[in-house]
Amino acid sequence: MRRLLVAVLALSWSMGSFGATILDRIVAVVNEEVVLKSELDQMVHTVQEQLVVKGTSLPPDYMLEQQVLERLVMQQLQLQLAARTGIRVGDETLNQALRRIAEDNGLTLSQFRDVLEQDGYDFPSFRENIRRELIISQLHKREVNDRVTVSEAEIDNFLTTQRKQGNQDVQYQLAHILVAVPEAASPEQLQAARTRGGQLLHQLREGTDFEKAAIAYSDGQQALEGGSLGWRKMGQLPTLFVDVVPKLQVGEISELIRSPSGFHIVKLLDRRGEEQQVVTQTHARHILVRTDELTSNRDAQLRLGQLRQRAFQGDDFSELAQAHSDDKASALKGGDLGWISPGQMIPRFEEVMMSLDPGEISEPFRTQFGWHVVQVLDRRQQNMTEEFNRNRARMEIRQRKIEEELENWLRQLRDEAYVEYRLDS
Structure with a gap:
């Protein structure tokens, strides 16, 4: 658990001390703000722990101090710019991020907090460190990431x-x-x-x-x-x-x-x-019935069951889709969805579709879009490398x-x- 904890703390090592702040001497002035020796010492200690866990030999203390201090200065500059330009991270966003960190380590948020505190780390400080990391991430997105574009000519x-x-x-x-x-x-x-x-x-x-x-x-x-x-x-x-x-x-x-x-x-x-990237593609078509104030889930399920039975009795699936499907885009093509690669459809639809053999029609099933029946027409192995x-x-x-x-x-x-x-x- 100690190795896991040090790895997690790497997310926020450079954003402030985990324990109580000791008011001592200033080691750097960054515009109108300062970096304290206590902050630097805490961060150097955390970095040393990370390097030991990785099995990396440590440089002399004064060199490590200089590197950590420069990182603290750069992060202080970014936080100052974010504050001036109105970037904020609310408690709801912060709590979601903390839950993801805990889940990534196989813990509930409460368990994760206990692990931190058992090892002597202050959870409220850790929480604010993560908030600052999210603020810097948003700053990078606005100032750099969102301004970068890639043209088709560049790809060619x-x-x-x-x-x-x-x-x-x-x-x-x-x-x-x-x-x-x-x-x-x-x-x-x-x-x-x-x-x-x-x-x-x-x-x-x-x-x-x-x-x-x-x-x-x-x-x-x-x-x-x-x-x-x-x-x-x-x-x-x-x-x-x-x-x-x-x-x-x-x-x-x-x-x-x-x-x-x-x-x-x-x-x-x-x-x-x-x-090479070779995937299994499925050629499928479907009929969708949406629910609303006039069409209940039971009504939609029964209606699709009747349409499925008509298809078994010889009615053309394509004509049934054209006449009855609420998915207007595919209905114009007889419900045809074309060749579908893994991950293109929502999970429930893909799960049902992949359980069918070519020619088979599913039972009615529900997704977030309504009720469906799907027919698999064919399958193929397709080289999608290009x-x-x-x-x-x-x-x-x-x-x-x-x-x-x-x-x-x-x-x-x-x-x-x-x-x-x-x-x-």
Whole structure:
């Protein structure tokens, strides 16, 4: 349970202390607000616990403090912007999120609260931490996610490039280190960052642990996760990595990669492939009878039972659907729903449809839309790889653009803020 708890607390580690706040010295001024040493100490402790659970060796305390403090500063900036622009998360939304967290860990909300308190964590503080996480998520959605679009031309170009490279089914497990430069950096700042990146690259190639180095030195958003970017398909790679990563061998570390954000180092941890997407499709047609003030559930069920019997006696199902179905769109086609892939229909309809053999007509059954009878006409195995690839490409391009825009947006937010560090005071 301890391992589970630490993993859950990772959701909100950086949003404030879990216990009582001790009023002590200020370690950072962020615009008009401050970060306290007690907050920093609590968060460093939580991060250390996470790293121990993962089996990651810890960097020196002062390096971890600097990383955690920078994360606290960035989150403080985002919360300030959210407050200024009216983003709020109400208690109902917050309670739903807490219930999902508890359920994901196989607990009721009451049990989850007991686990937290038994381990010495203050539940009201945890609750407010989650509220802040939701606020930041809404801020990202408004400022970045909702502004990102993907055109059909981008998808076409993406798929064409993948086919030329012959690696559309390959996934890459990556780790990443960023040596950041400020916006409109001077030549001296650029050279200092390049030198720092070169020295770090040399240390890594001499055997320094990449995960530990990322925790200690990286300016990237994933620094405290050891620089892990997880598994990425080609379309999920940042644009500047696209020509580099496929050429790396597993375990190999890239050269310095320059971008507007700074200098990047990427390590390829692993590589894997994917199978074609073949699904079972069902060709079906149905008759729908909706209920209302004049048609009760019993009336609808009896009416459909009579229509089903007429079909068994030789009446054409298509003509019955045209004359009697309340689903006007399919009624014009004799109730024909075309070829249906898994997940296209609501669960109850799909459950009944998949229980039938070709040619079979169901008993009347109820869904949220009314009462149905459905007939299965045929089944087939269909290769949906192309459609799947287009949908996947759209999501991957969108995710890549969101990550790139978020990084730029965060850097601009940081550059425009007043931040004064007092860690050594």
